[in-house]
Amino acid sequence: MAVKGFERWIEQGEQIDYPAVQNCLKTMNNWQEEICNYHHLRFTNAAVEGRNNKIKALQRRHYFTRNPKYYKQRILLECNEELLSC
Incomplete structure (x- = not known):
């Protein structure tokens, strides 16, 4: 569920033509697994x-x-x- 929501959020963000947003999306894609794990387990360090x-x-x-x-x-x-x- 978290992965589908994340992918939908990325798709919506890609429609925004702004360099800062694109840079943020690149970072979010690099950390996708960790972000989804947090939303699935709610565990941090x-x-x-x-x-x-x-x-x-x-x-x-x-x-x-x-x-x-x-x-x-x-x-x-x-x-x-x-x-x-x-």
């Missing part, structure tokens, strides 16, 4: 991206941390603080 963002922020704050054991413990604490607050 937002949780993983959020944890990566927390780790990058920790790296910026603790740039000169020399103790790798402390650094690893701090990452685990930072990424799992919502589990610890229960």
Whole structure:
């Protein structure tokens, strides 16, 4: 069902003669499988991206941390603080 809707949407978009729309349609065609999978399953990698963002922020704050054991413990604490607050 998502594939048929996607294809219909692409066909409608191809009728619009505007460079930005055509560029967007090209990108959408390249990512068709992923877009249809999202609409079928409603599953994203937002949780993983959020944890990566927390780790990058920790790296910026603790740039000169020399103790790798402390650094690893701090990452685990930072990424799992919502589990610890229960």
